[in-house]
Amino acid sequence: MIRLLFLIPLVLCLLWITYLTMNGHRLKDGKQGFIYILVISSVIAAFYTLMWFVT
Numbered sequence: 001m002i003r004l005l006f007l008i009p010l011v012l013c014l015l016w017i018t019y020l021t022m023n024g025h026r027l028k029d030g031k032q033g034f035i036y037i038l039v040i041s042s043v044i045a046a047f048y049t050l051m052w053f054v055t
Contacts (some may be wrong), residue, residue, distance in 0.1 A: 005048060009041035 016037060020030045 003040075003043045008044060009037055012037045012041065 013034060016030060016033050017027065020027060020033075
């Protein structure tokens with residue numbers, strides 16, 4: 001499970017890119033969304049890593 005955590009931000013970023021291009025926005029316009037995705041994914045990865053060490 002831990003080794004697949006990199007897929008979370010990858011999939012979310014691909015979905016965000018798809019959303020932006022389908023609605024006629026530039027990738028530069030969605031920069032804040034990419035930041036949110038990376039921050040939330042980092043929190044999820046840190047939580048799962050912590051739980052892995054605790055258990």
